[in-house]
Amino acid sequence: MTDRQRLITVPVPLGERAYDILVGRGLIGSAGARIAALGARAAAIVTDEHVGPLYASALTGALEAQGLRTTLVVLPPGEATKSYASLERVCDAVLEARIERGDLVVALGGGVIGDLAGFAAAVVRRGVRFVQVPTTLLSQVDSSVGGKTGINSRHGKNLVGAFHQPSLVLADTALLDTLPAREMRAGYAEVAKYGLIDDARFFAWCEANWQGIFAGGPERDEAVAQSCRAKAAVVVRDEHETGDRALLNLGHTFGHALEKITAYDSARLVHGEGVAIGLALAFRFSAFLGLCPPGDAERVEAHLTAAGLPTRLSQVPGGCGTVDELLAAMAQDKKVKGGALTFILARGIGRSFIAPGIEAGKVRAFLDSEIGTSRT
Amino acid sequence: MTDRQRLITVPVPLGERAYDILVGRGLIGSAGARIAALGARAAAIVTDEHVGPLYASALTGALEAQGLRTTLVVLPPGEATKSYASLERVCDAVLEARIERGDLVVALGGGVIGDLAGFAAAVVRRGVRFVQVPTTLLSQVDSSVGGKTGINSRHGKNLVGAFHQPSLVLADTALLDTLPAREMRAGYAEVAKYGLIDDARFFAWCEANWQGIFAGGPERDEAVAQSCRAKAAVVVRDEHETGDRALLNLGHTFGHALEKITAYDSARLVHGEGVAIGLALAFRFSAFLGLCPPGDAERVEAHLTAAGLPTRLSQVPGGCGTVDELLAAMAQDKKVKGGALTFILARGIGRSFIAPGIEAGKVRAFLDSEIGTSRT
Numbered sequence: 221m222t223d224r225q226r227l228i229t230v231p232v233p234l235g236e237r238a239y240d241i242l243v244g245r246g247l248i249g250s251a252g253a254r255i256a257a258l259g260a261r262a263a264a265i266v267t268d269e270h271v272g273p274l275y276a277s278a279l280t281g282a283l284e285a286q287g288l289r290t291t292l293v294v295l296p297p298g299e300a301t302k303s304y305a306s307l308e309r310v311c312d313a314v315l316e317a318r319i320e321r322g323d324l325v326v327a328l329g330g331g332v333i334g335d336l337a338g339f340a341a342a343v344v345r346r347g348v349r350f351v352q353v354p355t356t357l358l359s360q361v362d363s364s365v366g367g368k369t370g371i372n373s374r375h376g377k378n379l380v381g382a383f384h385q386p387s388l389v390l391a392d393t394a395l396l397d398t399l400p401a402r403e404m405r406a407g408y409a410e411v412a413k414y415g416l417i418d419d420a421r422f423f424a425w426c427e428a429n430w431q432g433i434f435a436g437g438p439e440r441d442e443a444v445a446q447s448c449r450a451k452a453a454v455v456v457r458d459e460h461e462t463g464d465r466a467l468l469n470l471g472h473t474f475g476h477a478l479e480k481i482t483a484y485d486s487a488r489l490v491h492g493e494g495v496a497i498g499l500a501l502a503f504r505f506s507a508f509l510g511l512c513p514p515g516d517a518e519r520v521e522a523h524l525t526a527a528g529l530p531t532r533l534s535q536v537p538g539g540c541g542t543v544d545e546l547l548a549a550m551a552q553d554k555k556v557k558g559g560a561l562t563f564i565l566a567r568g569i570g571r572s573f574i575a576p577g578i579e580a581g582k583v584r585a586f587l588d589s590e591i592g593t594s595r596t
Numbered sequence: 597m598t599d600r601q602r603l604i605t606v607p608v609p610l611g612e613r614a615y616d617i618l619v620g621r622g623l624i625g626s627a628g629a630r631i632a633a634l635g636a637r638a639a640a641i642v643t644d645e646h647v648g649p650l651y652a653s654a655l656t657g658a659l660e661a662q663g664l665r666t667t668l669v670v671l672p673p674g675e676a677t678k679s680y681a682s683l684e685r686v687c688d689a690v691l692e693a694r695i696e697r698g699d700l701v702v703a704l705g706g707g708v709i710g711d712l713a714g715f716a717a718a719v720v721r722r723g724v725r726f727v728q729v730p731t732t733l734l735s736q737v738d739s740s741v742g743g744k745t746g747i748n749s750r751h752g753k754n755l756v757g758a759f760h761q762p763s764l765v766l767a768d769t770a771l772l773d774t775l776p777a778r779e780m781r782a783g784y785a786e787v788a789k790y791g792l793i794d795d796a797r798f799f800a801w802c803e804a805n806w807q808g809i810f811a812g813g814p815e816r817d818e819a820v821a822q823s824c825r826a827k828a829a830v831v832v833r834d835e836h837e838t839g840d841r842a843l844l845n846l847g848h849t850f851g852h853a854l855e856k857i858t859a860y861d862s863a864r865l866v867h868g869e870g871v872a873i874g875l876a877l878a879f880r881f882s883a884f885l886g887l888c889p890p891g892d893a894e895r896v897e898a899h900l901t902a903a904g905l906p907t908r909l910s911q912v913p914g915g916c917g918t919v920d921e922l923l924a925a926m927a928q929d930k931k932v933k934g935g936a937l938t939f940i941l942a943r944g945i946g947r948s949f950i951a952p953g954i955e956a957g958k959v960r961a962f963l964d965s966e967i968g969t970s971r972t
Contacts, residue, residue: 304684315751343719346746346757347836370722375691381722382758460723 226438228445232365232452234459237385241365241452243445245436247392248275248353252282255351258387260324262289263351264314266337267328268297271355275328275395279353291317299484301332302371304380310340314348324349324387330356330403331363331491335378338369342384352389356399357407358492360391361414361447366455366468377476377484383460391448393440404434405528406492409471411443412527413499414450416520417467420570422446427523434527463574470564470572471498477549478533481541488537496524500531501590502572506565508586516568533590543587547580602814604821608741608828610835613761617741617828619821623768624651624729628658631727634763636700638665639727640690642713643704644673647731651704651771655729667693675860677708678747680756686716690724700725700763706732706779707739707867711754714745718760728765732775733783734868736767737790737823742831742844753852753860759836767824769816780810781904782868785847787819788903789875790826792896793843796946798822803899810903839950846940846948847874853925854909857917864913872900876907877966878948882941884962892944909966919963923956 227244242254255263263283267276272294280290293313295301314325325348327337334352341350352364370381396404408430415423432439451468458465475491475498482488503520506512521531533540540546550561561580566572603620618630631639639659643652648670656666669689671677690701701724703713710728717726728740746757772780784806791799808815827844834841851867851874858864879896882888897907909916916922926937937956942948 304680308680311756312749312751315749315755339719343715343746343756343758345755346744346759368722370719373688373691375688379691379721380687380719382719383722 226441228441230445230448230452232385233456234385237367239385239387239389241389241391241445241448243360243391243393243441243448245392245394245441247390248279248395251279251353251390251392252286254388254390255283255324255326256286256288258324258349258351260288260322260349262291262317262319263324263326264291264293264317264319265326265328266293266295266310266333266340268295268301268330268333270297271329271333274398275353275355279326279328289317291319295333295336297332299332299372299486302336302377304371306336307340307343307371310336311344314340314344319344319348321345321348324351326351326353327364327386328353328355329359330354331359334359334363335369335381336371338367338384338386339371339381342369342382347384349387350384352386354389354391355395357396357404357444358410359407360393360396360444361407362410362451364389364391365448365451366465367459368461372484376480389448391444393436393444396440397436401528402490403492406490406496408433408527409492409496409499409524409529411447412523413468413470413495414447416499416503416566416569417450417470417572418570419450420568422450423523423569430523430527466562466574467564467572470566471495471500471502473550473561473563474498474501474546477546478536478540480549481545482536482538493530496529497531497533497535500524501533502564503566504590505563505583505586506567508589509565509582512566512568512571516566519569533587540591543584543591546587547583550583602817604817606821606824606828608761609832610761613743613835615761615763615765617765617767617821617824619736619767619769619817619824621768621770621817623766624655624771627655627729627766627768628662630764630766631659631700631702632662632664634700634725634727636664636698636725638667638693638695639700639702640667640669640693640695641702641704642669642671642686642709642716644671644677644706644709646673647705647709650774651729651731655702655704665693667695671709671712673708675708675748675862678712678753680747682712683716683719683747686712687720690716690720695720695724697721697724700727702727702729703740703762704729704731705735706730707735710735710739711745711757712747714743714760714762715747715757718745718758723760725763726760728762730765730767731771733772733780733820734786735783736769736772736820737783738786738827740765740767741824741827742841743835744837748860752856765824767820769812769820772816773812777904778866779868782866782872784809784903785868785872785875785900785905787823788899789844789846789871790823792875792879792942792945793826793830793846793948794946795826796944798826799899799945806899806903842938842950843940843948846942847871847876847878849926849937849939850874850877850922853922854912854916856925857921858912858914869906872905873907873909873911876900877909878940879942880966881939881959881962882943884965885941885958888942888944888947892942895945909963916967919960919967922963923959926959 475494851870
């Protein structure tokens, strides 16, 4: 543990499943020692062809220097890797590596790798421990926190998976220095989301400090840590998403539908871009229903636009589909209960709430107005 | 709930995951009403080509009469169905049926169907409820109790899965009237196991009453219920198999190795037969190590033999492999911790215990003596 830089620890107090999220620049340099301190004898490192060549050999070397037996599993990058076939491949590789219940799976990569490797860790031997080393802003502030793991089905994203908490999360914010600008922006949509859910002060702080976050100043570490704190607080209240945790889906009902309609084609739309449009739509829909001041919806749109994110259906490359297609895509999303659509709406910035039983007719009228707007 | 016959309820008090196991003759007649009482809107019934034609249409009809939307998924029978491919097929069918978090997966069949459907229920939408309707003696007394679900990997049986407790188990003992005699005997090995673990009185009761169990008298219901009680007591003490639950593996370290060596070919060896040989071996190994009176090992062998079960390596059709092959098969079993072999041994009938760190050399010497014995 020789990293001298500032280190922020975010505890996730989940009883016997409690763990820490560490946030800091250059953290990966001490990852070997920190992971070895968990006491395993062996680790299977799961990564992809983009991240692996950059960081895997240093991590493998550091773990082996600490006496752990390591195995490296390298997968193709991209959302298509969150498949049944990849799950089988990772599970078999982890078993081949003789990972036992006290050993570790280490997810080194973005959300795809974290979700897939975490799911494999959840089901191999009915559960082995795992560590998240998220390498994108999106995975540092969202997918590596909270224990949701899974793969995609032909019926939709993340429809098959498990709740499985990591034993440790190491978020090295220096890794984001080389992240493509588009991925950085996409991750930032989730950062802004935490302010919009229930923390108007944090949203205002983001409006004032977003450039420092992008530039890699101390604001970045603070934004990642605050996002993790916000998510951890919700997860601790509702680990298995039977209630409040659904608030984290602000922007996601629309966002997932757009991802589905664009066939998860990242050339057209990545998750965070879908979320950005979804956030703007959630606030405009709230205003449309008379729940939220129109000025708040405009402020959301203005900030996301300033950060370079899309906020309109017309900005979906190749088109967003028809209103019927959008409604059908939302109906198969897993946030359906008893057949009615559940949305996360807002009474203002930082004042979001779960709105079950929203009639399809109102959604249709709103989407008609949005698509009409985008045509003019 | 019009069944007038005697009904035994075995509660499994697992806090918020508590559920009941109901045991009785003719219970399937009221299964529709009992399942509907759980409050779901839809049910996906998973079964196989043997069981489906016998019971699925009555169950489907009964559920629909109670207002549930039903979907039937019929799989090929046999251990090969516990595969990644079947998991994908069942998950996709359950999603296609729009089963939501409050809805149900119903496993109608033996252990293969229960393990597979339960695993699918554990991972679809990160967990939907499920009901077990076990149709074999083995699944009524073992696999449908305790929440272990899973599939096989090329590295071994049940190496990929989840802990997922059912919401209800309906064990209709009349379904066993038409069970092939070989399957009945195989299931009986697990019944006898519960006496051998920690209940010498129940083992003695089995010695006196086994013919009534096979014939379908009230002894059968009592044996199924007592087995469920015994397993439930262990599961409640150690839901996730970090300690005592390993006692349930009495006979299974040897048994799983034999299943692996016979390539899970049920024409050669079914699970319960492997367990029967494994139980006899565990007691003889205990005697070999000077832990258990040889007379107790002989009594175990005599009773299993009386019930028509194999107890010797020489009884494995096509051969049991070499000692090296047996050791290698045991080493990949998931009951390995820190590289040493863990066995469940016994100081006598009803006095089993977990014995970690058994040296391979002692196992080898014992197996040499067994194979030597079988050759003479």
